[in-house]
Amino acid sequence: MNIVLLGAPGSGKGTQAAMLKEKLNISHISTGDIFRANIREGTALGIEAKEYIDKGQLVPDRLTTGLVASRLKDKDCSNGFILDGFPRTISQGEMLEEEMKKNGKTIDYAIYIEVTDEKVIERISGRRVCKECNAPKHISYDNLSENSVCDKCGGQLVQRDDDKEETVKKRLETYYINTKPLIKFYDQKKCLIVVDGKGTPKEVYDEINNTL
Ligand code: AMP
DSSP states (O other): OOOEEEEOTSHHHHHHHHHHHHHOOOOEEEEEHHHHHHHHHHHHHHHHHHHHHHOOOOOOHHHHHHHHHHHHHHHGGTTTTEEESSOOSSSHHHHHHHHHHTTTTOEEEEEEEOOHHHHHHHHHHEEEETTTTEEEETTTTTTTTOOOTTTTTTOOOEEEGGGGHHHHHHHHIIIIIIHHHHHHHHHHHOOOOEEOOOSHHHHHHHHHHHHH
């Protein structure tokens, strides 16, 4: 099964992708995680991508689409994948369609996790991620204290640079202008599923699961 996850920053795409990956035994591809790994490793891609990410802007297609096209050809994607954070523009959506066609595949579902801006701000301001395994956590929902570490791998929990307030505002703006039009794009392709993202991760997951 090939799935695209759509939703504003902080809508819970990463959390749902991790749960769906387990359930469906398919690969989770997060372009944000790929960029962050490159930033940590100090690669040329990471250095260039960081300039855009820190401003809440999209990383240009010349750095993004080739990377995704090549990742989709990896063996672990042959059983299916969940794309989290890609596509983020109509042109990326079209590129993905072409790539899928070339490989004789289709996107089965585009799952749109709908949340209000207030919820986005609440979630992002309290979000922490594990420096080692990228697992997302939340100060209030997960009862974190200053000394908390990742419950999966013991890694340090940190706030993403682009989760700071000013950058979040810009990311939301970028989302509305560039990414939201993809909802109509996938609706027209008759593969759109809309779920209410305001509940707990488990509630949202159950809604996705029932619909699938
Ligand atoms: P995310 O972890 O999905 O919130 O992504 C973090 C940041 O990485 C975004 O705010 C963008 O700057 C960049 N990014 C991630 N995916 C894409 C994409 N498909 N196209 C362009 N930029 C992206």
